[in-house]
Amino acid sequence: METRPLPHVKRPPRKLAGVTLVELMVALAIGSFLIIGAVQIASQSRHAFRVNESIARVQETAQFALDTLETDLRMASHWGLLSRGHDIEGRSLPGNPDPLGLLPTAGSIAECGAAWVLDLERPVEGSNNGYGLACAAGGVGGPQANSDTLTVRRAAREPATALTDGRLYVQSSRTQGLLFADATVPSGLGPDSQSHALIVNSYYVAADSELIPGVPALRRKTLTVNSGSPTVEDQEVAPGVENLQVQFGVDVDQDSTVDRYVNPGDSILTSPNTRVLTARVWLLVRSVDRETGIDDTRTYTPGDVNLGQPADEFRRLQVSKTILLRNVRS
Numbered sequence: 001m002e003t004r005p006l007p008h009v010k011r012p013p014r015k016l017a018g019v020t021l022v023e024l025m026v027a028l029a030i031g032s033f034l035i036i037g038a039v040q041i042a043s044q045s046r047h048a049f050r051v052n053e054s055i056a057r058v059q060e061t062a063q064f065a066l067d068t069l070e071t072d073l074r075m076a077s078h079w080g081l082l083s084r085g086h087d088i089e090g091r092s093l094p095g096n097p098d099p100l101g102l103l104p105t106a107g108s109i110a111e112c113g114a115a116w117v118l119d120l121e122r123p124v125e126g127s128n129n130g131y132g133l134a135c136a137a138g139g140v141g142g143p144q145a146n147s148d149t150l151t152v153r154r155a156a157r158e159p160a161t162a163l164t165d166g167r168l169y170v171q172s173s174r175t176q177g178l179l180f181a182d183a184t185v186p187s188g189l190g191p192d193s194q195s196h197a198l199i200v201n202s203y204y205v206a207a208d209s210e211l212i213p214g215v216p217a218l219r220r221k222t223l224t225v226n227s228g229s230p231t232v233e234d235q236e237v238a239p240g241v242e243n244l245q246v247q248f249g250v251d252v253d254q255d256s257t258v259d260r261y262v263n264p265g266d267s268i269l270t271s272p273n274t275r276v277l278t279a280r281v282w283l284l285v286r287s288v289d290r291e292t293g294i295d296d297t298r299t300y301t302p303g304d305v306n307l308g309q310p311a312d313e314f315r316r317l318q319v320s321k322t323i324l325l326r327n328v329r330s
Helices: 021-074 108-112 114-118
Strands: 124-127 149-155 169-172 177-180 194-206 217-226 229-239 241-251 260-262 275-286 316-324
Touching: 021 149, 021 194, 021 229, 021 241, 021 275, 021 316, 108 114, 108 229, 114 194, 124 241, 149 241, 194 241, 217 241, 229 241
Parallel strands: none
Antiparallel strands: 124 149, 149 194, 169 177, 169 194, 194 217, 217 229, 241 260, 241 275, 275 316
């Protein structure tokens, strides 16, 4: 049986489909709104990230600076097996700041003063609203105005296992102590005595950081050794710290409780019956960079100083903490 092909059926041509001008404009409008929204979300997210990062940096600086001060202050008046500086031979005495002749007569030690190192009967002291050290402040711009200075004296937490020539040490037993400045342990304190490195730190605020120019910084003078002689090194602790304030909680009636808080330099601190039991520390920290849109009009009053309103574009954080000097009660 023969099969024949089906006849070809011609179909009408398909009409071309398109969009009208109105539809095109509506699509463009919707797309524009979506793009604008996405750009705004990205911009707000970026701004929020910058703000959160700035806040985190300021908080981090404040926490680090407070932790550094607290660690030092808690150990004030620790002299190894002793906690009483007046039991240590070689400490500074009235009219004789270096009775054993431990310190060199020239260099930075002499500039800061022998008593700065050896006044072990004063484990903490300071100056109020000004730079009170005899040696010059570090940094480019000198010390920050209206900021306190805090000095802490103590011995290292752990006994020294290897002694260094020229470094100052406290050799202590349960009843007495002796300062020495070489690698030979002095005899006479018994076999149970220990050698601990002497640590002296004076904290202050410099107007200009060496690490980040144009930014104030917390710095410190610290006792160290160089070429076999004790010396003072100026170290930068934390850029961004704008002000340091401190007050001391004193016990004047020998009952081991704080009677009142006084500023550094108060005459009551020189009384033989006064013991400093606590230190209250304030720090004002600011951001490193300016932030557009910030107008800091708050009034800052850390400690006993009124710093007024900065009215600038820097973010600031004021923190404070009361720190127990646990060794002075013994």
